[in-house]
Amino acid sequence: MKKYDVVVIGAGPGGYVTAIRCAQLGLSTACVESWINDEGKPALGGTCLNVGCIPSKALLDSSHHFHHIKHQSNDHGITVTGVSMDVNKMVSRKAKIVKTLTQGISGLFKKNKIDWLRGQAKILSNKEVEISPTHETHDEKTVVEANHIIIATGSVPTRIPPASVDDKLIVDSTGALKFNEVPRRLGVIGAGVIGLELGSVWNRLGSEVTVLEALPDFLSLVDRQVAKEAEKSLRGQGLDIRLGAKVTGTGSNNREVTINYDDAEGKQQITVDKLIVAVGRSPNTAGLGADECGLELDQRGFIVVDDHCNTNLENVYAVGDVVRGPMLAHKASEEGVAIAERIAGKPGHMNYETIPWVIYTWPEIAWVGRTEEQLKADGVEYRVGSFPFMATGRAKAMGEASGFVKILGDAKTDRVLGIHIFGPNASELIAEAVVTMEFDGSTEDLARTIHAHPTLSEAMHEAALAVDNRTIHI
Ligand code: FAD
Ligand code: NAD
Numbered sequence: 001m002k003k004y005d006v007v008v009i010g011a012g013p014g015g016y017v018t019a020i021r022c023a024q025l026g027l028s029t030a031c032v033e034s035w036i037n038d039e040g041k042p043a044l045g046g047t048c049l050n051v052g053c054i055p056s057k058a059l060l061d062s063s064h065h066f067h068h069i070k071h072q073s074n075d076h077g078i079t080v081t082g083v084s085m086d087v088n089k090m091v092s093r094k095a096k097i098v099k100t101l102t103q104g105i106s107g108l109f110k111k112n113k114i115d116w117l118r119g120q121a122k123i124l125s126n127k128e129v130e131i132s133p134t135h136e137t138h139d140e141k142t143v144v145e146a147n148h149i150i151i152a153t154g155s156v157p158t159r160i161p162p163a164s165v166d167d168k169l170i171v172d173s174t175g176a177l178k179f180n181e182v183p184r185r186l187g188v189i190g191a192g193v194i195g196l197e198l199g200s201v202w203n204r205l206g207s208e209v210t211v212l213e214a215l216p217d218f219l220s221l222v223d224r225q226v227a228k229e230a231e232k233s234l235r236g237q238g239l240d241i242r243l244g245a246k247v248t249g250t251g252s253n254n255r256e257v258t259i260n261y262d263d264a265e266g267k268q269q270i271t272v273d274k275l276i277v278a279v280g281r282s283p284n285t286a287g288l289g290a291d292e293c294g295l296e297l298d299q300r301g302f303i304v305v306d307d308h309c310n311t312n313l314e315n316v317y318a319v320g321d322v323v324r325g326p327m328l329a330h331k332a333s334e335e336g337v338a339i340a341e342r343i344a345g346k347p348g349h350m351n352y353e354t355i356p357w358v359i360y361t362w363p364e365i366a367w368v369g370r371t372e373e374q375l376k377a378d379g380v381e382y383r384v385g386s387f388p389f390m391a392t393g394r395a396k397a398m399g400e401a402s403g404f405v406k407i408l409g410d411a412k413t414d415r416v417l418g419i420h421i422f423g424p425n426a427s428e429l430i431a432e433a434v435v436t437m438e439f440d441g442s443t444e445d446l447a448r449t450i451h452a453h454p455t456l457s458e459a460m461h462e463a464a465l466a467v468d469n470r471t472i473h474i
Contacts, residue, residue: 002115004030006343007129007146008336009121009288011035012046013053013329014152014320016105018336022150023112025344030144031114032121034134037102038095038178042118042134044105045098047154047321048329051174054101056197058094059177060360063204075399085205087181094177117142122289123149126313130289148315148343151295151303152336153288155281155321162260163189163250163277169257170250173198176276182206187259187272189247191218193359194278196234200361203238210270212245212261214279219359223371223420225386225406230365230422233402237362250275283322298324308342309335309350331355354437358427363403366426368433369418372408381411385443385466387459389423391473394454400424405463407433409443414467416441425456432460443467 005027008019019031035050037043043050066085073080109116119131119142130143157172159165165172176198182205188195191213203209218241219227235241245268247261257275261268283302290297296304296312303318305311311318317339320332338348359365375382386406389395403423410417419433436446446464451457465471 003145004028006148008150010152011044012154013048014332017333019114021337021340029114032117034120043102045102055094055177058097059201062090063201067204123293126316151318152320153284153322156284158280158282162247169252170275183274185272187275190278210240216244226420226422356430356434363423364426366430367420382408385463387462392458405459407463414442
């Protein structure tokens with residue numbers, strides 16, 4: 001039986017990054033992965049690379065270019081006529097990007113001498129993992145021995161009985177990444193991250209998009225001021241967002257889907273050409289053998305871990321979407337790196353207070369730390385500084401002047417407690433906020449930091465100055 005220092009189960013951003021870090025630290029490492037891609041071939045990269053972060057951003061970028069050329073070129077004096085979108089080309093471009101990146105991980109595995117064990121892993125004990133074939137590459141079960149097992153099996157789309165996915169007219173996020181034409185009417189259940197990102201893609205390309213959200217509040221986890229502005233902006237772009245809408249049933253023929261839902265005004269019905277179900281994701285422990293090996297799961301199916309990602313089994317750890325905390329690729333990777341370093345006898349560290357969030361609508365939404373609402377609930381006294389992009393030269397020059405940066409600082413110590421951005425390139429701007437919080441920086445630190453002119457980051461600088469009422473450009 002082959003023996004490794006570490007066997008990682010799953011090769012998404014949790015698993016593959018963990019495996020690479022383990023190998024870099026001199027640990028003999030194998031990674032078991034069962035994914036079979038659309039070409040019927042085994043693939044690394046997990047949800048993130050195959051059907052998540054990367055393909056969705058590829059479509060967001062393509063649709064953003066299309067929309068921008070159509071609606072904003074004229075402002076720049078550029079006359080463009082006959083603009084059209086070849087959806088199949090856009091989707092193949094996305095597929096090519098996915099292929100390059102997933103193959104890239106295979107190259108990184110080779111470079112780091114990580115054994116990729118193709119198949120479905122089942123944990124037999126805290127020292128043994130069984131691998132069953134999911135592909136023609138081998139047809140017998142094998143068992144490998146491990147001193148440490150790291151589970152990174154990720155998550156799968158949550159299903160709801162009133163809208164069962166048929167992969168034709170009713171799809172989940174994976175299906176919504178490969179429509180071969182722009183649906184004239186698109187329904188989305190769930191105004192969460194996926195609903196808004198993929199709803200934006202197809203809305204920009206011309207779909208009439210209706211988003212049904214069960215909760216009465218829009219983006220309930222997001223800072224209220226940001227959520228309010230984002231809701232206004234997305235509605236302005238044409239997304240028909242219906243809050244407090246509880247879907248009770250769907251019916252489809254071969255052409256369209258009828259959705260029944262209840263809202264404050266009673267029973268409602270809409271008909272669409274395609275329906276995306278995006279109501280959250282659930283931890284994936286199918287086939288892992290949790291019951292048999294005694295691995296503890298919580299009531300919602302997440303693997304129970306402590307603050308350091310240790311499970312209840314000795315030398316078995318779990319990271320990423322399959323454990324508590326935000327379902328984000330960078331959270332999964334950093335948890336894995338911390339474990340790899342601790343296994344190698346180094347001080348692995350994961351700061352859950354400074355995990356950035358980004359929602360890739362346009363303008364983008366990004367934040368780190370606590371919202372005003374959370375600070376109030378925690379009884380923390382704070383000061384606020386905010387600054388609109390409208391008052392920065394670069395945003396004006398770009399023609400992208402909506403949104404703002406908002407900084408929350410501790411009223412006594414001035415330490416930054418949260419930064420919230422709604423605006424152009426918020427996904428990149430948030431990095432400065434994360435670094436500031438990681439170094440326990442204050443709003444004064446940001447205010448004294450020299451920001452290049454003209455850049456969008458000047459809005460961050462001015463928001464920090466605003467905490468003390470000393471903005472320059474307002
Ligand atoms: P996964 O990426 O889900 O990987 C788990 C892997 O384990 C899979 O490859 C699976 O095949 C494998 N596996 C499972 N069970 C077994 C088994 N028993 N044996 C062998 N292999 C197994 N996050 C962001 O941070 N930014 C984004 O922009 C973003 N966009 C997203 C867009 C979409 C449409 C979706 C669906 C998700 C998005 N996410 C994004 C979330 C992100 O994809 C996840 O948080 C991330 O992939 C979690 O990583 P993971 O390694 O925990 O799990
Ligand atoms: P989500 O939790 O962000 O949103 C789901 C939404 O569906 C919620 O607003 C919820 O209230 C609503 N909902 C639930 N049941 C419903 C019902 N029956 N009817 C109507 N609405 C209902 O989940 P998601 O959008 O599916 O995304 C899953 C996870 O994937 C996210 O939590 C996020 O962590 C990750 N993700 C991240 C990014 C990013 O980082 N940019 C992008 C996509 C996905």
